[in-house]
């Protein structure tokens with residue numbers, strides 16, 4: 001049994017279920033490597049079963065390691081029948097489902113057709129600790145983001161729209177081997193920089209603008225997440241230059257404090273206190289960071305109310321920002337791996353304020 005599968009069954013057992021019914025795309029991929037859109041995964045004490053119809057049988061057989069692949073159909077050999085055969089053979093009475101993921105109608109369908117009790121299980125911790133093989137992939141995803149933002153800083157010019165920049169960035173990450181963006185890329189220039197999630201628009205980038213770009217590359221199923229803010233020229237507003245230095249200090253201080261056994265809430269507090277002491281506390285309303293992996297946002301969270309503690313093997317973002325309506329904003333973000341006695345940055349792009357020309 002793989003380490004990932006063992007974690008899955010342990011989480012289920014700790015929450016009162018003998019087996020785990022996995023229906024979310026991200027957890028199916030994490031456990032089995034399957035990237036198709038339709039499959040049902042059942043993890044038991046002795047096996048990991050992947051149930052697919054004829055469209056995915058060859059794909060599942062080639063992608064799913066450490067798994068028993070079963071062919072289903074809509075009539076005689078339904079998913080429910082397959083599950084019932086397994087639970088009677090392995091004497092399973094309780095099956096955990098992903099309580100944050102299963103829809104109400106899926107739950108109705110499974111609970112009326114499966115001869116075991118369904119138990120809601122929280123699988124949010126499943127992907128919390130990255131294995132060596134995952135860290136290697138995430139480093140590559142981060143390297144792609146670093147190289148792509150470097151390229152943008154070389155080619156960006158006043159007069160381009162944010163959308164044009166978005167497209168150049170997309171082509172670059174694809175050339176570098178990424179499958180897709182991790183999420184809709186934020187290119188927020190000038191006044192739009194005050195919108196923390198200002199997805200690239202038709203706005204033209206001006207010579208006096210600050211520009212915030214927040215994007216990530218998905219490489220072999222894993223996300224990176226990188227934000228850099230820069231000035232298009234020395235015409236930029238002096239107040240934003242001052243804000244940049246505050247955000248940079250907050251980001252570096254929080255990042256340098258990341259190590260095992262530090263509370264995520266304390267990392268948030270380090271960044272927040274620096275920004276608050278500088279007089280901008282009310283302009284920093286989001287959390288300082290989040291876990292990263294197969295999903296762009298996963299456990300742990302780093303904010304005012306989070307209760308997790310950093311441990312070796314977690315990968316998190318550190319991304320404080322200041323946003324002033326009518327003026328603009330600054331955010332700086334890196335991806336960080338928690339190590340045995342500290343942390344290392346996966347994203348390595350320079351953080352000194354850059355003036356494009």
Ligand SMILES: [Mn+2]
Nearest residue numbers: 225317319333
């Ligand atoms: Mn992020």
